[in-house]
Structure formats: C-alpha cells, structure tokens
Amino acid sequence: xxxxxxxxxxxxxxxxxxxxAALLDALKHGAEILPTHLERTTDSGNPVLTPVLRVxxxxxxxxxxARLRRTSPISKFAAAAAMEALGAERxxxxxxxxxxxxxxxxxxxxxxxxxxxxxxxxxxxxxxxxPILFPETVFxxxxxxxxxxxxxxxxxxxxxxxxSGFVTGIDLAAEWIERGDVDxxxxxxxxxxxxxxxxxxxxxxxxxxxxxxxxxxxxxxAGPGVxxxxxxxxxxxxxxxxxxxxxxxxxxxxxxxESHSLLIDSRTGVPxxxxxxxxxWHDWTGARWSPKRILGESIGAxxxxxxxxxxxxxxxxxxxxxxxxxxxxxxxxxGLRVRA
Amino acid sequence: xxxDFEENARxxxxxxxxxxxxxxxxxxxxxxxxxxxxxxxxxSRPTRMDRGTRMAFLAAREAMAQSALSGGNLPLIVGTSAxxxxxxxAYYRAALGGExxxxxxxxxxxxxxxxxxxxxxxxxxxxxxxxxxVSNACASGANAIGQAFHLVRSxxxxxxxxxxxxxxxxxxxxxxxxxxxxxxxxIPRPFDAARDGLALGEGAAFLVVESAESAKSRGAExxxxxxxxxxxxxxxxxxxxxxxxxAALATMxxxxxxxxxAPQQIDYINSHGTGTPLNDVxxxxxxxxxxxxxxxxxxxxxxxSAIGHLLGGAGAVESAICLMALGRGFIPASLHVREPDPVCxxxxxxxxxxxxxxxxxxxxxxxxxxxxxxxxxREGLA
Numbered sequence: 033x034x035x036x037x038x039x040x041x042x043x044x045x046x047x048x049x050x051x052x053a054a055l056l057d058a059l060k061h062g063a064e065i066l067p068t069h070l071e072r073t074t075d076s077g078n079p080v081l082t083p084v085l086r087v088x089x090x091x092x093x094x095x096x097x098a099r100l101r102r103t104s105p106i107s108k109f110a111a112a113a114a115m116e117a118l119g120a121e122r123x124x125x126x127x128x129x130x131x132x133x134x135x136x137x138x139x140x141x142x143x144x145x146x147x148x149x150x151x152x153x154x155x156x157x158x159x160x161x162x163p164i165l166f167p168e169t170v171f172x173x174x175x176x177x178x179x180x181x182x183x184x185x186x187x188x189x190x191x192x193x194x195x196s197g198f199v200t201g202i203d204l205a206a207e208w209i210e211r212g213d214v215d216x217x218x219x220x221x222x223x224x225x226x227x228x229x230x231x232x233x234x235x236x237x238x239x240x241x242x243x244x245x246x247x248x249x250x251x252x253x254a255g256p257g258v259x260x261x262x263x264x265x266x267x268x269x270x271x272x273x274x275x276x277x278x279x280x281x282x283x284x285x286x287x288x289x290e291s292h293s294l295l296i297d298s299r300t301g302v303p304x305x306x307x308x309x310x311x312x313w314h315d316w317t318g319a320r321w322s323p324k325r326i327l328g329e330s331i332g333a334x335x336x337x338x339x340x341x342x343x344x345x346x347x348x349x350x351x352x353x354x355x356x357x358x359x360x361x362x363x364x365x366x367g368l369r370v371r372a
Numbered sequence: 373x374x375x376d377f378e379e380n381a382r383x384x385x386x387x388x389x390x391x392x393x394x395x396x397x398x399x400x401x402x403x404x405x406x407x408x409x410x411x412x413x414x415x416s417r418p419t420r421m422d423r424g425t426r427m428a429f430l431a432a433r434e435a436m437a438q439s440a441l442s443g444g445n446l447p448l449i450v451g452t453s454a455x456x457x458x459x460x461x462a463y464y465r466a467a468l469g470g471e472x473x474x475x476x477x478x479x480x481x482x483x484x485x486x487x488x489x490x491x492x493x494x495x496x497x498x499x500x501x502x503x504x505x506v507s508n509a510c511a512s513g514a515n516a517i518g519q520a521f522h523l524v525r526s527x528x529x530x531x532x533x534x535x536x537x538x539x540x541x542x543x544x545x546x547x548x549x550x551x552x553x554x555x556x557x558x559i560p561r562p563f564d565a566a567r568d569g570l571a572l573g574e575g576a577a578f579l580v581v582e583s584a585e586s587a588k589s590r591g592a593e594x595x596x597x598x599x600x601x602x603x604x605x606x607x608x609x610x611x612x613x614x615x616x617x618x619a620a621l622a623t624m625x626x627x628x629x630x631x632x633x634a635p636q637q638i639d640y641i642n643s644h645g646t647g648t649p650l651n652d653v654x655x656x657x658x659x660x661x662x663x664x665x666x667x668x669x670x671x672x673x674x675x676x677s678a679i680g681h682l683l684g685g686a687g688a689v690e691s692a693i694c695l696m697a698l699g700r701g702f703i704p705a706s707l708h709v710r711e712p713d714p715v716c717x718x719x720x721x722x723x724x725x726x727x728x729x730x731x732x733x734x735x736x737x738x739x740x741x742x743x744x745x746x747x748x749x750r751e752g753l754a
Contacts, residue, residue, distance in 0.1 A: 154546040158401050166547035167611045171507035176740030180607040188605040192486045192505040235478040271500030363487035
C-alpha cells in the first residue's frame, strides 16, 4: 500500500439489526442474541433443526431498486450495507456520473437460497426449472446489482475466499485507487443462510451458530475518515501452517500503544479453530472483541463486520486505533489496522 | 481439444470441433445434450481434487514448466465461475437422501470451496504467494490475467501465475438450458444468422505473467507481451448485454489506449462470440463502433464454436489460443457458420487461416455485466 487511504463510510446488516450503529452497539455492550431454529422437513418425517442467527427482516430497510425485486436476501443485505457506506451524497454523484465508484464484492457461499431451490427443481424436472432463479445463483450477481444501483460502469470484481477474503478485497481496492481507475471503492461482503449452508457449517462443529448479514466500507484516497493505517499482505496456507500464518499477521500488525488500542479478532468460541489466534495474540494488552461470539459465524461476511466494527469503534472514540485479525479457515490469515 | 498447449494448437489450426454427448451427468430431460467435454487421464493416485481443479492443475503445471519455474513466492490469481460445484451437488443429493456419513459430507463441503481447492493446488505447485479467486462469471479468466498484468506492471509482483478454469456441472448446464441459451442442435454457430445458442465446454489455461526484465534476466522464453487490458461494467441487465455493446466498446477502447495502438493495428480478435442471438449482435456492434471505417479489414472469429463456452475458464483459455495464433501464425476459425449474421461487417474467419500476426485481442463478457479485453503482441511490439 503506497498512498494514504481513508474509510469514509461504513454499513452493516447483522442479526443485531440493520445499520453499523446496531453492530457497534451489540459489540460494545456484549449483547446476547438468541438463535432461532431453521427447520428442514425430510422424507422420514423427522425434521432437521439447525440453530441459526438470522437478520431480523425489515422490508423498509432494504433499498428500493428494480434490480432487487427478484433477489434473495444476500443481495438485499449487500445493497443495504453498501448504500449505507456510500451515503446519499456520493450515491447522487455516482448516478450523475460525477464520481467513479468501483465495487468489490467478497464472499464464500453466495446465493445459497436460490441455488438450493434451483437445483431442487433441476433434480425434480429440469424442463420446469425456473430461469429467474438461475442468474441469481451466479457468484457475482449481488455485485452486479450494486453497480447497477449506483449507475457505475467502473470496475466491479467478485472475489471468492474464506473468512479473510474481505481483506483481499480491500487490497484490490487500494490498487484501483492507486492507479486512478476509480475515485473511491465500495468493498462489500455478504452471506445468507438456508439449511444447505447452515447444516454444512455445523458439520465442522456443533458449537458453531450459522449466521448471515453484510458489511461494507467506502475507501477513498482523501479524508476525512478513519485512516487505513496498515494492510500487510495476507499469509496463505499453501506454504505456511495456519498457526504460523496467524503469528505472522500478529507480527506484521504489532505497534506502539497497543494497550489503548482495540483488537477485533475472528475467534468463534471453538477452541480448536481459535487456537492460532489465541496463541498469536496472547500478548495483546488492549481491549478485545470477538464479534462471532455474539453474531454467529457468517463466513464470508464476518471479516467485513470486523472491519466495520473497527472503524466505528475508532470513530466513536472507543479506541484511537483498532486492529483486525481475520484468520481464515482454509485460505489465509490476514489483518489490518485503522487509526483516527 | 487436448490436454496441452501443443495438442490444442494443432486442433485449432486444423479447425477441429470437439463436441460430444454429455456423460458426466444426466441430460436426458434437457433441451440440449452435448458439450465440449475434456477427456481427463485417469488419476495416478486418489486426490480430493475436483474435476475443475484437476484441469487447472494440469494447465498451471504446464505453464510453469514452459516458463522454467518450479514454485516460489509468486502470487496466484485464478478465475472461476462454478468452482467445484459437482461436490456441492453431491453434498445436496446426499443431504436430501439422508445418505453418507458426517465425515463424507464434511469432505464434500470442505473441498467444494474454491479457496480450499486452489490452496491445495498451490501447495502441489510449491507456490507460496498470495492468492485471489476472481468470480466475475464468464469474464473471470480474463480478469484474472488482467489483474496479474496490473500487479506486474505496477511493480507489486515480479511474476504472477494467472488463469482460469471451470468444469461442466449439472446445475450450470441446467441453468443455461432453463434460460434457453443452449443450442438445441448441439452445434454452436457464433455469428451465423440462424444461430440458436451456445454450447458449454470445460477446461483451463494458465499463463505466467512476468516483467520483461525478470523474464530476460533468467533466460525464460517470452511467448508474447501483454500490451493492454480494459475492464468495465455493463449495468444494462443482469444477463443481457447492452444492445449496442457499450461496455464491450469501452473495454476494447481502454485496452487499445493502454497499448497505444489503433484498431487497424489489431490483426485478429478472438471474440466472446457465444452464439446467442443477443451477445453476438451486441459484440458485433461494439466491434463496428470500435473499428470505424477500418471494420471490414478486422479479422474476427469465435473459438467457442470449436470447444464451447468455458465460462470462468473462457477468458484464460481464449488468451492461450491467442498466444497459439501469435506464435504459430494462424487464425483459428468460427466453425459451423452457414450464413453470417448481417452484423458481421468485419472479416469473419470461417476456416482456419495461415497469417502472420503481430497484435491480437480477446474479448470476454459475462453475466452481471463483467466485461474485459486483453491485447497480446509479439515480443518487442508492446
């Protein structure tokens, strides 16, 4: 990262509610959000029940757009977070062609609701499978809707990754801004759940609570905003074990005044998954939040919520700087630091 | 068409077509029943690699060998659209049928994930650099190469392994069939006036994108130079291009501007050319607007007529085809055309043609409006 970059907008949709303020409030107060149960009926008559943390549906909170009429929740979550991060003024400028806004969308699972429904129809009778569902199952459908909503023909990329992928998205956005391809960039991550993904997650551990939501930031080369202070290269697991990768990120993010800083980590509450981060950050002396302990495991959306929480914490004066550690499950360890 | 660069080059040069009935999954109730299937060699030992990653691995390994590389700290940028979808489909079927133990299902879920497959592939290739997986539908492979180009051009990386892949899978096949985008005849005829849709294919291609200084200093053979790259977003519709090809025009112009060349200097365009009524007309209009008065001399073909639409792998494979054409001196053909569409005011190449090429262009346009154009030149012309 060569030049200064600022995060001047954030947005979030989580089981704690719609908006970045609801996210900050939940983390600040250590809110307890009770899971509901997702029920799947089976041929045997015994339903499969999976505890999940869902976003409370508020139709009024979903931005109005023709593009969102036929979409599943992932696109609606992404749109709400993105529009909050962009703000009305920048949205208007983008629609008028006065601001080139890039869009980067990061995810792990994508549109599982429509994939589930469409493939079910295909197995039943492919000649009756809905042509409306299929396009929405494509990984980059949500990001396409975002560019359309803001009227931007600037670059738009969707990146697949694990629970650290949002940081890779920020790295790519920094490149675009550095090259002058865009004036600013929306980086958005979102996930939705249904039984397909929720039951899949529980195969890893019965302690994990599947969740959903979206996080978004607006990154630009000038302030005011919270400064993106440090963005080390992620450490991939192709050549480095997860334990060492987390330690390498910890080392890269080490700085002065940590006792006044806030660490927002990606621990889940399952010790065997959390071990790399627990060890890597054992000497952290500042405050520490673990959003997944409150909001559940939203996979690809989770690191975006960490970053949004870090920015909001600095903006609200909870800390002068905040560090994000995102130790993904099967790709890489990553992180960043933001500062007032 | 083949399992390596040489075999593919021979196939495209001779105008071979490679469609066959789909045997990977049940298509008996679909409108279309053929595709460009890859005949993979039997696995020497069991792995958890899915079909797509096996193709990606073969292509990536060949690219590295050609470039005399054996691993190292180079970034990996990969484009894919469906990733390991067949494993996701298997998980779904087993869950619904109450079949398979927890361990088997966990394996399907874990190895369904593209980043897991690509991490394992990187490990096998002894790569330790960072990784990006671009999923911009049918432009994914081209975008991956374009991103690699930018990383090297900006000095952020000396060399990058970049490419794309996709394997055939039931969900995507049925999806395109549901959209009535697949050719019921099974023979795609891009730019034919009576074209009736695309045929799907599968495959992978990877390139080592490296700075000229670095390649020369280690004595690597330089196959071609990347001269320009353009990317833009078409916000017209989720699945349909702007009828006049606005975003396609933007990426072709941007790539030319970056390369510092005029349309007349492009010797050949490997078009996106899917064979669907809307795509070919939009791309045809874009080429006409881009080339202006020189359009009649622009040589265009769609190699999807020979191997099908490789979706996330298309942009990378078609880039590799451009390198074959540049290096071997031929233009691959748009096969199966009986009567060109009136939009073809350019020179539609209907039979493979021997030609000395200096600068070639490839277009990739995807669902969601992801558009990309790459320009390759002979060494020293960029």
